[in-house]
Amino acid sequence: xxxxxxxxxxxxxxxxxxxxxxxxxxxxxxxxxxxxxxxxxxxxxxxxxxxxxxxxxxxxxxxxxxxxxxxxxxxxxxxxxxxxxxxxxxxxxxxxxxxxxxxxxxxxxxxxxxxxxxxxxxxxxxxxxxxxxxxxxxxxxxxxxxxxxxxxxxxxxxxxxxxxxxxxxxxxxxxxxxxxxxxxxxxxxxxxxxxxxxxxxxxxxxxxxxxxxxxxxxxxxxxxxxxxxxxxxxxxxxxxxxxxxxxxxxxxxxxxxxxxxxxxxxxxxxxxxxxxxxxxxxx
Amino acid sequence: xxxxxxxxxxxxxxxxxxxxxxxxxxxxxxxxxxxxxxxxxxxxxxxxxxxxxxxxxxxxxxxxxxxxxxxxxxxxxxxxxxxxxxxxxxxxxxxxxxxxxxxxxxxxxxxxxxxxxxxxxxxxxxxxxxxxxxxxxxxxxxxxxxxxxxxxxxxxxxxxxxxxxxxxxxxxxxxxxxxxxxxxxxxxxxxxxxxxxxxxxxxxxxxxxxxxxxxxxxxxxx
Numbered sequence: 001x002x003x004x005x006x007x008x009x010x011x012x013x014x015x016x017x018x019x020x021x022x023x024x025x026x027x028x029x030x031x032x033x034x035x036x037x038x039x040x041x042x043x044x045x046x047x048x049x050x051x052x053x054x055x056x057x058x059x060x061x062x063x064x065x066x067x068x069x070x071x072x073x074x075x076x077x078x079x080x081x082x083x084x085x086x087x088x089x090x091x092x093x094x095x096x097x098x099x100x101x102x103x104x105x106x107x108x109x110x111x112x113x114x115x116x117x118x119x120x121x122x123x124x125x126x127x128x129x130x131x132x133x134x135x136x137x138x139x140x141x142x143x144x145x146x147x148x149x150x151x152x153x154x155x156x157x158x159x160x161x162x163x164x165x166x167x168x169x170x171x172x173x174x175x176x177x178x179x180x181x182x183x184x185x186x187x188x189x190x191x192x193x194x195x196x197x198x199x200x201x202x203x204x205x206x207x208x209x210x211x212x213x214x215x216x217x218x219x220x221x222x223x224x225x226x227x228x229x230x231x232x233x234x235x236x237x238x239x240x241x242x243x244x245x246x247x248x249x250x251x252x253x254x255x256x257x258x259x260x261x262x263x264x265x266x267x268x269x270x271x272x273x274x275x276x277x278x279x280x281x282x283x
Numbered sequence: 284x285x286x287x288x289x290x291x292x293x294x295x296x297x298x299x300x301x302x303x304x305x306x307x308x309x310x311x312x313x314x315x316x317x318x319x320x321x322x323x324x325x326x327x328x329x330x331x332x333x334x335x336x337x338x339x340x341x342x343x344x345x346x347x348x349x350x351x352x353x354x355x356x357x358x359x360x361x362x363x364x365x366x367x368x369x370x371x372x373x374x375x376x377x378x379x380x381x382x383x384x385x386x387x388x389x390x391x392x393x394x395x396x397x398x399x400x401x402x403x404x405x406x407x408x409x410x411x412x413x414x415x416x417x418x419x420x421x422x423x424x425x426x427x428x429x430x431x432x433x434x435x436x437x438x439x440x441x442x443x444x445x446x447x448x449x450x451x452x453x454x455x456x457x458x459x460x461x462x463x464x465x466x467x468x469x470x471x472x473x474x475x476x477x478x479x480x481x482x483x484x485x486x487x488x489x490x491x492x493x494x495x496x497x498x499x500x501x502x503x504x505x
Contacts, residue, residue, distance in 0.1 A: 216286060223287040242352040243288065266351050 033101070036061035036230055037082060037200070041096035044077060046089065051077050053254045054096070059247070064222055064231045066245035066262065068238060070282065073251040075234045079202050081105075082232065083119040084112050100200070117144070120193025120229075124205035126185035128177035128192075133160075133169050136177045136188055140196040155195050162228075163191035164221050183214025190221065194229070201225065203233040207240060219244045238278055242266045250274045288353050292362065295345045299366050299373075302338040303417045303483075305331065306373045307410060309380035310476055314406040317387035317469065318399065325391070328384035335377040342370040361493060365486040372479040372486075376413070379472040379479075386465040393462045400448045402466065405441045405473045408434065412480035416487060425491035429501070431484035438477035445470040 037059035044052035052074045059065045067075035080086045081098060084105060098105050105115055117140075128136050137156045138146070146152060156173065160166040165187040169180070177188055186206060193201055203222070207215040222231060222244045235241050241248055241262065248265040250257045250273070258265065258274040269275045276282050309328050316325035346363045349355060355363055390397055412431050419428035449463045449470070456463075488496050 220287050239354045243354065263348055263352060267348065 033061040034058060035099075036101060037232070038099040038102075039078070039096070040099065042081075042098055043095040044074075044081060044086070045091075045093050047091040051254050052081075055256050057249060057256055057259060059230065059232060061230050062226055062228070063246040064226050064233060064244055065247045065249065066241035067232065067234045067249050067251060068236075068241050069251035069257075069277070071236075072253075074254040075249075075251045076204055078251070079204055079232060079234050082200065082202055083116050083121060085116075085121070087112060117196055118198050119200045119202060120190075120196065120198040122186070122189050122193055122201065122203045122206045124208050126182060126189050126209070128180070128185050128188055131177060132174045133177050133180070133188060134173040137191050137195050139192060144196070159191040159195040160188075162194055162225065163187045164217060164224070165191055181214070183210050183217060186210060186214070186218060187221065190218075190225075194225070198229065200230045200232065203231065205234055205236065208236065215240070238266075250277060252277070288349075291345065291349055291353070292355075292359060295342060295349065295366055296362065298338060298342050298345065299370060300417065300421070302335060302342065302370060302373045303413070303420075305335055305338070306376045306380070307413050307417070309335070309377050310383075310406070310413070310473075311410055313380040313383035313387065314402065314473075316384055317390065318403065320387070320391035322388055322391055325384040325387045329381050332377055332381045335374060339370045339374040342366055358490075358493075361490050365490045369483045369486045372482045376476050376479045379476050383469050383472050386469050390462050390465050393459065395459060397459065397462055397466065398448075398452060399466065400445045400470070401441045402445065402470055402473065405438055405445070405470065405477075408438050408441070409473050409476045409480060412438070412477055412484070416480050416483040419484065419487045420490070423487075423491050425488045428484040428487035428491070429496070432481055432496075435477045435481040438474055442470050442474040 035058035039055045039057040042052060042055040042057075043050060055078065057078075067078060069075050077086065081094070082100070082105070086092050094106070100115075100118070103110070129139060131139070134156055135142075137159050138152045141152060141155055146155075157166065157170075160169060165184060168184060169175075169188075172179070177185065180188060186209075190201070190206075207218050210218065219240065222233065225231060226246075233241070233245065245262045247259065248262045249259040250265065250269075250271075252273055258269055258271045260269070265274060266278055269278060309331055312324055313328045315321065316328060346367050350360070350363055353359075412434055415431045416428060419425070419431070446467055449467045453460045453463045482497075485495075485497050488494060
């Protein structure tokens, strides 16, 4: 996306919809928290460069929230702030606050390591460790000091079943993870993420390197996982956002332009920028 | 692979079949209300129209949502376009049933017995076409749907007979002119129901074969 193409958008996009979208179709989920992850007047800088501008966004518990927008819009930065992955970069700073379960992730009493244990992450390119399938799944548990074989075996079976991979690998758990197909490796990474029983799973373009069949399996898996986990997914594939998410947030130039139920964003968005982006008229 | 959202497509299909069933029932009851001068049954048909309207709105919303969010292609996409178009036909069929029921309330007030001409014959044929169209959807049988198309001509012929017959009755019994005019309109409603049933059959052919037979020689074949 070049600067010229940006000019077709009205200037100063701002979110006019309420930042907290009223919940619906929640069925029996009585204890659902609509503001489980909450960005409050949140801005973020890489050195002198501001990449997120005054974001106010409430991400509901146990639903799938998709972050969409053109490259450089800040969606991956936003995602990586949820587990403070960006802390690893020199010169970063933020303004405002980011809360998970009403507690600031920047609270001095919060240990970053324990925060990250609560948040699994799946990346664009599957990144299994050069170990067996079994060892990949329980890697986090081993690091946490879990040794009992029965506990580890249970975790492997539970995680691989939850990631819809168990039936395909149960007879070769001790083979190298690199023997799996691309789609299987990505599901293995999801199994590894959920073995630690996190509350949140962050996904950064999890299907961009996969074929349509493997993508379909991951999407079905995301649909299943939201019963137990809060999922935030960054995707360039708008059809994927439409298919898998309950809420969609559209970002442009570091600003949250619009946030609403996914069907509203794709069928009747309020903002002209959103309309242009989701209908492919961007630029 | 059975994608998680395919159940939404199944729900839409079920809504369409429910609408088809209720439209058929409305036509059958409207004609019985006419024949038996049964105002209670006529009002039941009129009252049920709102539910059918709501089903059409629901089908529209479900189909539009599915097309927008689920990226359907091939047979799934055809089912959605068929549901959008054919539910309009079903809604119009229900409107015609409602119109028949309203007119039956007026003819029912006439103390003299009315000769209904070939209305029963037409209604049976139109109902048969509707059921054949719906069954061809259930069985995804394009040949069965194609066989529906020429039968509509028989309904058109019966309507012309009715028109001539009721016109002659008006000349014979000018005191019953209003009632026979109602019967001409009822006959026309049934003729339109036949047209809509035929439209649905054409849609089913498109659904199953992916071939649009509307306005084609194939559709006109006897």
